[in-house]
Amino acid sequence: MNFLALAWNILPKLMEGAVITIQLTIIAIIIGIIIGIPTALGRVYGNKVVYTVCSFFVEIIRGTPLLTQLFILYFGLPSVGIMLSPFTAAMFGLGINSAAYQAEYFRGAIQSIKKEQLIAAYSIGMNQMQTIRHIVLPQMFRLVIPSWSNELIYLLKYSSMAYMIQAPEIMSQGRLIASRNFRTFEVFIIVALIYLVLVSILSKILDIMENKFRIPGL
Amino acid sequence: MPNVILRAENIYKKYGNLEVLKGISFRVNQGETTVIIGPSGTGKSTLLTCINQLTPPDKGHIWLEDTEITHPDTDINLIRSSIGMVFQHFNLFTHLSVLDNVRIGLLVVKKIPMSEATKISMEKLNDVGLGDKVNAYPAELSGGQQQRVSIARALAMKPKLILFDEPTSALDPELIGEVLNVMTKLAESGMTMVVVSHEMGFARAVANDIIFMENGVIVEEGKPDKMFIQSENPRTKEFLHKITELYGGKKE
Numbered sequence: 001m002n003f004l005a006l007a008w009n010i011l012p013k014l015m016e017g018a019v020i021t022i023q024l025t026i027i028a029i030i031i032g033i034i035i036g037i038p039t040a041l042g043r044v045y046g047n048k049v050v051y052t053v054c055s056f057f058v059e060i061i062r063g064t065p066l067l068t069q070l071f072i073l074y075f076g077l078p079s080v081g082i083m084l085s086p087f088t089a090a091m092f093g094l095g096i097n098s099a100a101y102q103a104e105y106f107r108g109a110i111q112s113i114k115k116e117q118l119i120a121a122y123s124i125g126m127n128q129m130q131t132i133r134h135i136v137l138p139q140m141f142r143l144v145i146p147s148w149s150n151e152l153i154y155l156l157k158y159s160s161m162a163y164m165i166q167a168p169e170i171m172s173q174g175r176l177i178a179s180r181n182f183r184t185f186e187v188f189i190i191v192a193l194i195y196l197v198l199v200s201i202l203s204k205i206l207d208i209m210e211n212k213f214r215i216p217g218l
Numbered sequence: 219m220p221n222v223i224l225r226a227e228n229i230y231k232k233y234g235n236l237e238v239l240k241g242i243s244f245r246v247n248q249g250e251t252t253v254i255i256g257p258s259g260t261g262k263s264t265l266l267t268c269i270n271q272l273t274p275p276d277k278g279h280i281w282l283e284d285t286e287i288t289h290p291d292t293d294i295n296l297i298r299s300s301i302g303m304v305f306q307h308f309n310l311f312t313h314l315s316v317l318d319n320v321r322i323g324l325l326v327v328k329k330i331p332m333s334e335a336t337k338i339s340m341e342k343l344n345d346v347g348l349g350d351k352v353n354a355y356p357a358e359l360s361g362g363q364q365q366r367v368s369i370a371r372a373l374a375m376k377p378k379l380i381l382f383d384e385p386t387s388a389l390d391p392e393l394i395g396e397v398l399n400v401m402t403k404l405a406e407s408g409m410t411m412v413v414v415s416h417e418m419g420f421a422r423a424v425a426n427d428i429i430f431m432e433n434g435v436i437v438e439e440g441k442p443d444k445m446f447i448q449s450e451n452p453r454t455k456e457f458l459h460k461i462t463e464l465y466g467g468k469k470e
Contacts, residue, residue: 114309114312115307116305116307116309117310117311117312119272119305119309120305120309120310120368120371121310121311122272122298122302123270123272123298123301123302123303123305123309124298124299124302124303124322124323124327124372124375125295125296125297125298125299125300125323125327125375126295126323126326126327127295130326130327134322134326135311135313138313139312141315142313155266214356215312215313215355216311216354216355216357216358217354217355217356217357217358217359218355218357
């Protein structure tokens with residue numbers, strides 16, 4: 001069987017895996033945003049307690065390997081009575097991990113917004129919440145897009161670690177196929193190509209987003 | 219008796235060990251323009267930001283009409299919405315169009331409906347001569363245009379008083395005129411203004427009252443003619459002489 005025929009043969013199975021990979025990535029990035037924004041705001045605007053809690057979270061997550069975190073969620077939690085499916089464990093593991101990194105990207109973006117604009121917002125009578133909502137967040141989202149595209153690409157590739165806790169994403173599918181047909185080299189070349197295509201599509205989308213939300217004149 | 223809009227009594231402010239304001243008192247009457255002059259680092263800008271509590275003073279009291287701004291129970295956001303402020307570096311919201319820069323305070327702070335807010339904003343932008351730039355973004359405008367947007371932003375809130383913190387200091391010389399013209403027109407229309415500036419020509423022509431500050435105290439205060447021509451105070455004379463030479467204000 002030549003390479004193309006092999007590819008054609010195993011593609012449907014791998015695409016099933018790709019769908020899981022994409023799902024994991026999207027859910028994880030969303031969990032990351034939902035946890036990441038408040039964490040970033042807490043690090044910038046929070047009082048001492050809030051700041052400490054948020055910093056603690058970021059440091060713990062960034063200071064430990066993703067694979068360790070996934071193992072704790074999937075193999076560790078059952079011993080305290082919490083059983084997660086491989087997909088759920090991978091989803092939360094990747095999401096929480098991404099949250100810590102995204103919090104740092106968001107924080108960087110928030111801090112790069114000129115303080116003068118905040119002073120202007122206060123001077124027309126906006127309170128802190130209104131200032132964050134109308135002045136800080138809209139600019140933060142624009143500023144964060146470049147680092148975000150990095151994060152999305154990392155996340156897409158790191159989701160392959162979910163293979164280690166048996167989530168049925170591309171890598172798992174590839175491993176399964178290779179263990180049956182022994183064409184390891186070709187199978188993983190095809191897996192790599194699928195990742196490459198996914199990453200290319202993703203960075204194209206983010207490029208378009210960045211252009212679309214660009215502020216004229218800046 | 220003229221109606222007093224702003225009254226400050228015995229304002230003190232320290233940054234660490236540095237005493238910036240050492241007991242400043244003054245008042246501003248309705249419809250009048252007070253220009254504060256003085257060397258750099260004498261606390262002029264700090265005094266302005268004390269008025270709207272962006273830097274709350276350590277001691278002293280400030281009243282806006284009958285409301286004590288410095289009272290702890292005062293809703294400071296409400297006070298700020300009725301005191302306009304124009305900054306040296308314009309401080310426009312870079313992600314918003316010219317129209318939205320002016321409109322956002324009306325929508326968010328005053329909760330005025332969109333159509334009404336748009337009408338008011340357009341009116342103010344026309345007043346400062348930028349009716350044709352409403353869809354532009356701040357980064358697409360010249361410094362003079364940006365500063366006029368920020369004046370329109372202040373005006374839209376219908377303030378009782380506008381504070382100007384060196385509004386022309388960051389501008390290229392050829393753009394200063396357009397901003398001063400707008401400010402002169404404003405003063406003539408009866409707006410109450412407190413202006414920190416080195417523009418002696420403007421001070422002399424427009425101010426009802428000039429305050430000369432140095433080292434955190436008011437050295438001398440008076441009508442422009444008295445300050446520029448008959449000042450008895452050697453420091454005032456020296457400063458005015460130097461600055462007039464430098465900025466080329468009205469010759470005597």
